[in-house]
Amino acid sequence: MARQSRKTELGCIACDELGELGAGKPHWLVETPHLLCAIDTHSLLLANRTTILLLSWSPLSTAPPPLKIRPDLSPIDAEFISALQWLAFRDHRVIVAGTSSGYLLLYSLQGDLIHRQMIYPGRVLKLRVRGTKKDLIQDASSEEFCLIMSGVIARFDGSDIQNMLQKWFEEANSRFWDKNPKSQDLEDFGNTDVKLPYQLWNIGKYGTCTDAAITGIMPPPLMEQQSSQRYYCAVAVGEDAVISAYRLSENKGRSLVGAILSKVVPATFSTISSFSKLIWRSDQSSPKKSPKKSDHKPQPFARASPLTCLQDHPRKGEKLTLSPSGTLAAITDSLGRILLLDTQALVVVRLWKGYRDASCLFMEMLVNKDVASSSSSCSEPLKSDYCLCLAIHAPRKGIIEIWQMRTGPRLRTISCSKGSKMLQPSYRFGASMSSPYVPLEVFLLNGDSGQVSVLNRTLYSDRF
Numbered sequence: 001m002a003r004q005s006r007k008t009e010l011g012c013i014a015c016d017e018l019g020e021l022g023a024g025k026p027h028w029l030v031e032t033p034h035l036l037c038a039i040d041t042h043s044l045l046l047a048n049r050t051t052i053l054l055l056s057w058s059p060l061s062t063a064p065p066p067l068k069i070r071p072d073l074s075p076i077d078a079e080f081i082s083a084l085q086w087l088a089f090r091d092h093r094v095i096v097a098g099t100s101s102g103y104l105l106l107y108s109l110q111g112d113l114i115h116r117q118m119i120y121p122g123r124v125l126k127l128r129v130r131g132t133k134k135d136l137i138q139d140a141s142s143e144e145f146c147l148i149m150s151g152v153i154a155r156f157d158g159s160d161i162q163n164m165l166q167k168w169f170e171e172a173n174s175r176f177w178d179k180n181p182k183s184q185d186l187e188d189f190g191n192t193d194v195k196l197p198y199q200l201w202n203i204g205k206y207g208t209c210t211d212a213a214i215t216g217i218m219p220p221p222l223m224e225q226q227s228s229q230r231y232y233c234a235v236a237v238g239e240d241a242v243i244s245a246y247r248l249s250e251n252k253g254r255s256l257v258g259a260i261l262s263k264v265v266p267a268t269f270s271t272i273s274s275f276s277k278l279i280w281r282s283d284q285s286s287p288k289k290s291p292k293k294s295d296h297k298p299q300p301f302a303r304a305s306p307l308t309c310l311q312d313h314p315r316k317g318e319k320l321t322l323s324p325s326g327t328l329a330a331i332t333d334s335l336g337r338i339l340l341l342d343t344q345a346l347v348v349v350r351l352w353k354g355y356r357d358a359s360c361l362f363m364e365m366l367v368n369k370d371v372a373s374s375s376s377s378c379s380e381p382l383k384s385d386y387c388l389c390l391a392i393h394a395p396r397k398g399i400i401e402i403w404q405m406r407t408g409p410r411l412r413t414i415s416c417s418k419g420s421k422m423l424q425p426s427y428r429f430g431a432s433m434s435s436p437y438v439p440l441e442v443f444l445l446n447g448d449s450g451q452v453s454v455l456n457r458t459l460y461s462d463r464f
Contacts, residue, residue, distance in 0.1 A: 006414040007444060007453040011057025013044055014450030017066040018055075021048050027419035029447025030395065036084040039423040039443050044452070045095060049080035052097060054109065057452055069095070069111045077101050085127035087145065088428040092165055098124025098147060104196075106165075114168050117195055120298050122149045128213055129426040131158065132326060143429050148212050151204025153234060153248075155214060158429045160196055201248050201304040206311070207240025211319050215343040216326040218247060221305070234304070235343055237317025237331055243339070244309035245346050249302055308346050321360045323388060324440055328405065330360040330390055338392060340406065349406055352392070359393045361424050364439040365411065366458045367404065380436035391442045391455065393422045400444070400455070411459055419448040 018024075022032035029035065038045040042063070046053045051070055056063040073079040083098035087106070094114060095107040100123040106115040124147055131143040143158030203212060218233040232248040316334040322343075323329070329341040336356035339348045364386035388405040393416070400414040400422065423443045444453045 005456065006412060007455050010443075010452045010454055011042075011063075012450045013055045013057055013445075013452060015055065015066055017053055017068065018046070018450075020051065021046055021053060023447070026448060029419050029421055029445065031419075034080070034082075036081065037421060037423055037445065038084045038086050038426070039445070039452075040086040040088060040093065040425050043086075043093075044423075044445070045084055045086065047081050047084045047097065052081065052084065052095065052107070054095065054111075067109070067111055069107055071097060071099070071105055071113075073099065074101060079103075083124040083127045083147075085129060086426050087129060087161065087165075088426060089162055089165065090428075090430045092169060094165060096127055096145075098127055100124070102149065104147060108172075112172070115164065115194070115196070119147055119154050119198070120149060120152050120200060122152065124149055126211060128322075129429075130214070130322065130326070131427045131429065132216060132324075142217060143427075144214065146214055147198075148209075150208045150210075151202060153201050153203055153212050153214065153236075155199045155201075155232070155248075156196055162429060164194065164196060198299070199248075199250060199302050200299045201234070201246070202301045203234055203236050203244070203246050203304055205246075205304075205306050206236075206244045206309045207238055209236035209238035209244070210317065211238075212236035213320055213322050213329070214248070214326075215322060215329065218344075221247070233307075233343060235320065235329055235341065237320050237333075239316045241309040241311050242315050242317040242333055243331060243341065243348075245307040245343075247305045247307055249305070251303055319359060321362060323362045323405075328362070328388075330362070332358050332360065340390070355392060355394050357395050359395075359422055361391045361393075361422050361442050362405075362440060363389050363391050363402070363424075363442045363455065364457060365389050365402065365404075367411065381439075383437045383439075386437075386439050386457075391422060393420075395420075402455075414455065416444060417446055417448060420444055420446045 021035060022028040032048075034049050036047040042056055044055045044057075046055065050073065051068055054067040054069070071081065079099050079101045081097050082100045085096045087094045087096050093109060095109070097105040097107070099105065102118055102120045102122050102124060104115070104117045104119050105113070108114055126148040128146040128148065130146070145156040145158060145161060147154040203209060213235055215233045215235055218231050220231050229250040234246045234248050236244045236246070238244070314334070317331055318334060319332045321330045327342065327344055329343050331339045331341060332355070333339070336354055336358070338352040338355050338358060338360060340350035341347070342349050366381055366385055367387045389411065390403045390405055392401045392403065394401065395418065398415060398418060400416055401410055402412040402414075403410050421444075423445055424441070439457055441457060442455045444455065446453070
């Protein structure tokens with residue numbers, strides 16, 4: 001039997017504009033410092049410290065020309081682009097960037113600034129987009145966008161972002177048809193005082209983190225079973241603690257005892273203060289010093305309660321990847337190990353060794369589906385036909401391995417060039433559960449050739 005291909009080529013992104021990002025040197029995609037990548041349907045984002053490059057590919061050579069976006073960064077703070085991601089909705093797609101000074105930037109596909117907002121002083125490490133539907137595992141649906149910093153995590157509700165973008169695109173469309181030359185341009189609208197609401201937590205109790213994620217909704221503490229607020233579980237990895245977990249509360253207050261103290265202590269202090277004023281009159285003639293107001297006052301942290309941590313010096317946690325449901329997390333460390341964490345039980349259920357500098361992405365494959373019978377019928381594969389797998393890219397070995405979750409065997413080994421990188425599109429807000437089901441796929445970008453490929457999700461019967 002002829003050996004089946006393990007991947008399908010989709011197109012090529014080679015162009016002259018890539019030279020500004022370091023293209024032309026061998027393995028530039030993986031060896032160029034501060035180079036960021038994000039992929040979406042027929043589109044790719046690449047960015048260095050100062051420039052975002054939007055590229056598209058099409059088999060019919062109808063792709064639009066490359067687009068460069070140069071954000072307005074502060075030279076005084078040596079600000080640079082530190083994170084990059086797509087935000088995809090049913091009707092719109094936008095480009096999201098995080099900076100080293102803690103700013104969140106949103107751009108349209110034409111390069112117009114939609115939104116700029118200070119989140120928290122510090123470098124943005126990663127931008128995460130995630131959504132879960134109500135099912136047997138999750139008792140509620142959730143769509144969120146998270147901004148990860150060193151020891152800090154900010155969560156935006158997907159509906160708030162969608163409403164803001166809907167308003168912006170409606171006004172942009174009205175400006176397009178408005179022939180009044182005095183109308184405000186799109187760049188000015190993108191710099192308005194509109195602020196997206198978000199929640200902020202400090203997850204640095206066990207030291208600074210290099211990556212983190214909100215894994216899902218979790219039950220409240222025992223003493224707060226009647227609470228109506230939501231609680232989230234967050235998992236972080238870092239240098240001081242390989243793995244740490246937190247319970248995140250929507251409330252900015254503290255525990256039940258803390259809530260009682262928050263009522264008693266201010267009243268007691270107020271009484272003492274009033275009594276002291278009767279004894280020692282304050283000097284009314286002395287000038288009052290008004291505190292200097294900061295231009296960007298950080299939002300106060302909501303409550304984050306530590307759950308557990310794994311400290312194993314000198315091992316350091318490096319990268320974290322979540323499964324679609326959030327119940328599994330693949331964590332790479334500095335000793336070349338990959339840990340599979342059950343995020344509900346907070347227990348490591350599987351371990352791989354000998355994978356230094358590895359990266360992981362979850363994907364779905366048709367393992368138990370008869371390809372021949374499915375091709376003869378008109379029905380598309382259902383969600384139940386797919387099984388969850390973990391793709392492990394081992395750049396030192398030059399291979400990608402696909403393992404069945406949770407304890408299944410290695411299903412496939414795919415060779416890849418040294419200058420390649422695995423990528424995955426972000427979650428699409430408002431994605432429907434109707435047929436046909438769109439499985440989780442993994443793409444492969446070869447920087448040296450510019451080829452974009454997708455790993456085949458069908459496990460053929462004549463595999464090795």
